[in-house]
Every structure is written in C-alpha cells, then in structure tokens.
Amino acid sequence: MGIKPIAANPLQSKRDLEQVFRELAEPLLPFYSAGGARLELDGSGAGQTVDVAGMEGFSRIIWGLAPLAAGGGTIDEDLLQVVLKGITNGTNPEHEEYWGEVSDYDQRLVEMASLGLALAIAPNRLWEPLSQVTKQHFYNWLNQINERKVHDCNWLFFHVLVNVGFYKLGLPYAKDQLGANLDRLEQFYLEEGWYEDGTSGHCDYYVPLAFHYCGLIYSALMKEEDPKRAERFEERAILFAQQFVHWFSEDGRAIPYGRSLTYRFAQGALWGAFAFADVQPFEPGAIKGLYLRHLRWWFQQPIIASNGVLTVGYGYPNLIMAENYNAPGSVYWGLKAFLPLALPDNHWFWQVEELPLPELPAVSVQQAPHLVICRDSERDHIAAFNTGHLTSNEHTHTSAKYEKFVYSASFGFNVPRAEWGLSQGAFDSMLALSEGDNLYRVRRRNEQTSIDGDLLTSVWKPWRDVTITTYLIAGLPWHLRIHRIETARELDAAEGGFALPLNPSLVVSQHSVSVSGMTGFGSSGITGIYGYERAELIYAQSNTNLMFPRTTIPTLRAKLEPGSHVLISAVYGEPGKDDAVQSDDWKKLFQVTIKDDQVRAVSPLGKFITLPFK
Incomplete structure (x- = not known):
C-alpha cells in the first residue's frame, strides 16, 4: 500500500502518525480469527487462557483505532470490517467466538476500557454501523464490569472509561459505582502529582499511562458534568509532568524502570493525553517534542518482527523480562500513545513547532x-x-x-x-x-x-x-x-x-x-x-x-x-x-x-x- 517503513517515517505530522498506526495494524489482519473476535498471535503463553489472550489482543488495537476514527483519519476498510465483525461475534452469546461471561478480577475487565473509549469518542465508526441486536449484545457484554470486582488499583479506571462510554451514548450506566470508584482512586493520591498503584503499591509507569492518562481522558470528556474533579485531575497531571519530564532524555528515550515495560512507547502516552485534554504543563511545542521524539526513538529499535508484528520485550524481542500476564498481543497497549490521532488537523498540537526539552536541573x-x-x-x-x-x-x-x-x-x-x-x-x-x-x-x-x-x-x-x-x-x-x-x-x-x-x-x-x-x-x-x-x-x-x-x-x-x-x-x-x-x-x-x-x-x-x- 505504499507505506514507508516505520523507521524511515519522520513522525512530524498527524499524517505521519496515522501512517505508523496503519503500519502497525495492517500486518495483523492475517492473525484475526475467522469470526474476527480474537487476535491469534503465536510466540508465547501467558497467565490468561488462549481465548482471553486473543480477546486482549483484539481490544488493544482499539486504543489506536478509536482515536484514528475519532479524528477523521483514513482507516483500512479491511481492518474496520474485521473489527466490527469481531465486536458483533465477540459479544454474541450464541456465537462460538463469544468473549464469555467474566468473573471478578478477570483480565477481560481490563480489555473493556478501550471499547469504552471507542464508544465515547468514535461512535460513528465503531457503534453506529452495528445492528440494533449487536448494540444490545455489545452493551450487555460491557455492562458485566458493573457486576464484577476489579483489583483495587489502576483497574478502577477501566470501570470508569466503560461507564463514561455508556453515558456519552445515553445508555444506562452505573452512576453510583462510577462515583465510588472515582472517589476510591482519590485515596491513592500521594503528593506532587504521584499516585500509588493501590494501597502500598509502587510508583511506576502505571501512574502516567493509567492514572493520569485516564484522568485526562475523563477531564476532556466529563468537564461539564464533573468540573471540580476534572480540574483536580488536570492540576495533578500538571504537577506530575514537572517530575515526569526528568525521566526522558533529549533523544526521546525514557528510563526503563518497573513492570510492564513491554508496553514500550506507552511510556510517552501521557504527553499525547495532555494534548487530547488541552492541558499544557509546558510550552505546546515542548509537549509535542517530548511526544514525537519518544516515538521516533522507539521505532528505531528492533522491536518489530519480520512479519510486521510487535514483539514481546523491551529494546529487542525478549521473553525473559516479560511479566506473567504478557501474551503476544499484550504489547499493543503501547497504542495508548496514539490518542492524539483523535485531534482535528487544526489543533494546536499539530500546528505548533516542535521544541526541545524544557531547561532542566541536573x-x-x-x-x-x-x-x-x-x-x-x-x-x-x-x-x-x-x-x-x-x-x-x-x-x-x-x-x-x-x-x-x-x-x-x-x-x-x-x-x-x-x-x-x-x-x-x-x-x-x-x-x-x-x-x-x-x-x-x-x-x-x-x-x-x-x-x-x-x-x-x-x-x-x-x-x-x-x-x-x-x-x-x-x-x-x-x-x-x-x-x-x-x-x-x-x-x-x-x-x-x-x-x-x-x-x-x-x-x-x-x-x-x-x-x-x-x-x-x-x-x-x-x-x-x-x-x-x-x-x-x-x-x-x-x-x-x-x-x-x-x-x-x-x-x-x-x-x-x-x-x-x-x-x-x-x-x-x-x-x-x-x-x-x-x-x-x-x-x-x-x-x-x-x-x-x-x-x-x-x-x-x-x-x-x-x-x-x-
């Protein structure tokens, strides 16, 4: 299709980022199941079953696809159709590829979050084309999250995103539970923008790529309905950015630290979330520079297999460092970094000139x-x-x-x-x-x-x-x-x-x-x-x-x-x-x-x- 290799992409414009998403997503088409509901990648096992791992891979592509659809970007029609087919079959209790009834603390509760985001920001491409029957199935399957327990940590935000998606579509949502989970997340706040990931949890990349990332999405989508909380999320994210910027070098790389490092360029997803929420902790050009240099650095690394599929690992394919929950499709959580694709072409993020790092102390x-x-x-x-x-x-x-x-x-x-x-x-x-x-x-x-x-x-x-x-x-x-x-x-x-x-x-x-x-x-x-x-x-x-x-x-x-x-x-x-x-x-x-x-x-x-x- 004339797509340049990712390593050769200058990553300067919105079109460049759209192209990178297509280059990451289109090689996956042969790996979707017959019913489209699972991404069946080979290479390794994980703690979840093969079927759940396949559903995980399916949902993680949505972190990039939903923003692309929301921002009016060109979507490969084959990819769009297989995703719509996957939603149709995966949420249909009568279909052999049904994603199933979920239990408490189920991995599938995590994977519902990207689908909730899709409902909130891209319903015209990922909801409206569905039949009325499929819409009801889709809602019913996602609504299981309101009947199940999630881990008392960043997982609470996954419940939040699903219910925000319901709310934006005018569907019934768990208002009281949504409020309770948001209040519980407040209790993990420490100081200077930092959260702990659950009671006595660690402070690592889950703070920017889960807590603040989801907090800024909530702020952008629910500012009118919940202005005080939205303002609090924004203020804390700005505070956090003053420290988090120190984790990045001028060439774009970040400090490898903590778990889930195979999500790779999700390390810089927060900088894109600031743009999505129209929040500016630094000069606009500096935010853009942090974001784009990080992606450029990652796509110069040997992290993509010869068939175009992202590998498990960090700087190269490596299962030794992987977590128990890292299935072959898990790595596509890195697509959370593609949130700026939801922004219109004339948004300040795409118009400003890229700037170097702010002046930082030693x-x-x-x-x-x-x-x-x-x-x-x-x-x-x-x-x-x-x-x-x-x-x-x-x-x-x-x-x-x-x-x-x-x-x-x-x-x-x-x-x-x-x-x-x-x-x-x-x-x-x-x-x-x-x-x-x-x-x-x-x-x-x-x-x-x-x-x-x-x-x-x-x-x-x-x-x-x-x-x-x-x-x-x-x-x-x-x-x-x-x-x-x-x-x-x-x-x-x-x-x-x-x-x-x-x-x-x-x-x-x-x-x-x-x-x-x-x-x-x-x-x-x-x-x-x-x-x-x-x-x-x-x-x-x-x-x-x-x-x-x-x-x-x-x-x-x-x-x-x-x-x-x-x-x-x-x-x-x-x-x-x-x-x-x-x-x-x-x-x-x-x-x-x-x-x-x-x-x-x-x-x-x-x-x-x-x-x-x-």
Whole structure:
C-alpha cells in the first residue's frame, strides 16, 4: 500500500502518525480469527487462557483505532470490517467466538476500557454501523464490569472509561459505582502529582499511562458534568509532568524502570493525553517534542518482527523480562500513545513547532517514587537513583525492576536468567550476597528508606540475621555506594556496576579493585574504595539486559566474616565515552575520608554521612 517503513517515517505530522498506526495494524489482519473476535498471535503463553489472550489482543488495537476514527483519519476498510465483525461475534452469546461471561478480577475487565473509549469518542465508526441486536449484545457484554470486582488499583479506571462510554451514548450506566470508584482512586493520591498503584503499591509507569492518562481522558470528556474533579485531575497531571519530564532524555528515550515495560512507547502516552485534554504543563511545542521524539526513538529499535508484528520485550524481542500476564498481543497497549490521532488537523498540537526539552536541573529529587533523577546533558544520559520500597509483590523480577540502586536510560538494566552464580543472576547496580553456595540474594524490600538531596539511605535484610544499611550518593558519570553490613553468617559479596553492551571493540582496564570496560557505545566501571578484595568483569548470560542481548558487568568481590563491615565503591557509567576511565576520577566529585575507624563522605550538594566501621 505504499507505506514507508516505520523507521524511515519522520513522525512530524498527524499524517505521519496515522501512517505508523496503519503500519502497525495492517500486518495483523492475517492473525484475526475467522469470526474476527480474537487476535491469534503465536510466540508465547501467558497467565490468561488462549481465548482471553486473543480477546486482549483484539481490544488493544482499539486504543489506536478509536482515536484514528475519532479524528477523521483514513482507516483500512479491511481492518474496520474485521473489527466490527469481531465486536458483533465477540459479544454474541450464541456465537462460538463469544468473549464469555467474566468473573471478578478477570483480565477481560481490563480489555473493556478501550471499547469504552471507542464508544465515547468514535461512535460513528465503531457503534453506529452495528445492528440494533449487536448494540444490545455489545452493551450487555460491557455492562458485566458493573457486576464484577476489579483489583483495587489502576483497574478502577477501566470501570470508569466503560461507564463514561455508556453515558456519552445515553445508555444506562452505573452512576453510583462510577462515583465510588472515582472517589476510591482519590485515596491513592500521594503528593506532587504521584499516585500509588493501590494501597502500598509502587510508583511506576502505571501512574502516567493509567492514572493520569485516564484522568485526562475523563477531564476532556466529563468537564461539564464533573468540573471540580476534572480540574483536580488536570492540576495533578500538571504537577506530575514537572517530575515526569526528568525521566526522558533529549533523544526521546525514557528510563526503563518497573513492570510492564513491554508496553514500550506507552511510556510517552501521557504527553499525547495532555494534548487530547488541552492541558499544557509546558510550552505546546515542548509537549509535542517530548511526544514525537519518544516515538521516533522507539521505532528505531528492533522491536518489530519480520512479519510486521510487535514483539514481546523491551529494546529487542525478549521473553525473559516479560511479566506473567504478557501474551503476544499484550504489547499493543503501547497504542495508548496514539490518542492524539483523535485531534482535528487544526489543533494546536499539530500546528505548533516542535521544541526541545524544557531547561532542566541536573538533579531532581522525587520523594513519592523514592527516586533521585540525575541528568548529564553533555552526554544526554539520565539515571534514576533508588532507595527501594517498604513493600514487595509477586510480579516477575520484582527485585530487578524495583530494587536496583540505579536505573539508566542508556545502559538499561538486567533481569536474572536463573539462580546459579553471578552470570545467571546478572546483578548490575546491585549488591548480591551468597552464603558460599553460589546462590545469591539481593534487595527485595526495605525496612526503612529516606532521601536527603542527593543522599539516599535504605535499610534492608536479605536474611533475618543480616542487616544492611546502604547509602547512595547520586551523580553522573560517577556515584558512590556505601554499605554498612552487620552479619551473623559468612557471606560472599558482589557489587555490580552498569551493564555494558558487548561488542568486538571491548577494551578492558583492570586493577586489583578496579575494573572498567569501553566499547563504541560508551564506558562502564567500578572502583573499590574500601572493603573489597578484587574486581572483575562478569559476562552476564544472554538476553538478561533489557536494551542489549549481550552485556558485561564490572563487579567488585569480597568475602565477609560474621561481624560488622563497611564496603565503599565508586561506580561509573557514561554513554559516548571514547577514552579510558581513570579509576580515581571519582575524587573530583566526592569527598571520602577514612580514618580513626570512621568513614565520612560528602556529596556534591553538601550532604554527608559519618559512620563507624565497628
């Protein structure tokens, strides 16, 4: 059909974005079921059944199709007809592809949200063409969400979107339950625009791509009916944007952190939602730049299979990092980023000139998500330093996704491939501890956490009789880590730096307690200042890093007898670095004094710690 490859698309105009949607959606046509109600993609299994996974894939295309229809864009007629057929058959209790009766906490409750959005913004293309019988079936199937329980977290917004869709069409809706769910969502609000994802939940990408994204849609659609809540959603989203902008580099990439990262360009969906709601946290051109550069960066990555289907993974196809709920079609939640297609051609978002990032400070302290974001503008490198959390969960690779000491937008991070040894564990940006049996434990949750400027402190217990107090002094390209360890057992300790992508140009510099690697990508290194015995490069097993299939991790090693210990290291990471790292360059940024059985460290912002060795 003459569509340019996505990587060659300049992504500057509304027409360009429409073209990208078609390039993503049209290769899916052969994978719709005979009745059109399921998207049957091969490749992997997930926690939900195959039929539910197929329904999930079907619904997630609607996140892009509904805005395209609402904005008057050209829709491939074959795609439109198969979607209308899918709705007809999927909601018909007598059809073999009926989507079924849903239960409490059912995955299909999540997938109803895009259909609710379609009813609200694109009824002329996705509702009116249906027969009266199908309309009733469609309503009945969606209305099950008003009879079922949803998880007490961002899922409440899915109920909201369905009922807003009903309301906009003049259909019966659960007014009282809608209000109750909106009130419950208020209780997850923390500060500075942040929500927690449920009681004691984490602050991650679900805040922008679920809470604020849906909140801004609600504001845009229900401002007249619920003006005070709409205004509150907008004010909080603006507050949040002042912190969230620090998660993005100038070239468009964002910091990989937390779960559900296979949704990829959904990371930047919020910037499009601001346009949809006519809310401007920054200059209009800056919002547009954030949005478009993010999409451009993603479509330069090898994330699309040869048949045109998006893969599960992050920077490349990778099932190791996937969640239990990531079916092959799950990745199309990324189409939430296509909401601006609903805007008319003359909207300010499509008319203004794209601008670079707003001027940002080198350090952003973000208390609610427990992070300090550092920015090296010269190298366009951003990293999130992390105290960790007081709670944990059972999601896949929780320690790797929420408890590393630092997350870099350039170096990415690793998840473990198996439990045996440092190569399988792939412990970048972590302190890993073993009882000499080659089975390592890392931080999973914390007893205490605090942030004071660029000084982050956490207390954690990998065993009941091992207590570790970790101090991070944030910075780029160097940062400091200090651990005070009180242990009743003998331990092997391994401290990992940033994972460096492997290629044939790797140059290694190694000394007794210092090791670094340099490739065409950049440099990564670690220096033992106190307590470590040796340094080495750990060659992590393949496909453990989210960004690069093969990586090596500069690592310090030590053996700890029962008692009290202090470990101090300086960690280095700099993309684009093309000369050797000097192992003592950290001294230009940090002051560390060790004498009289005490260590004193001072940060660039003047924060300091003093602690005894014994």
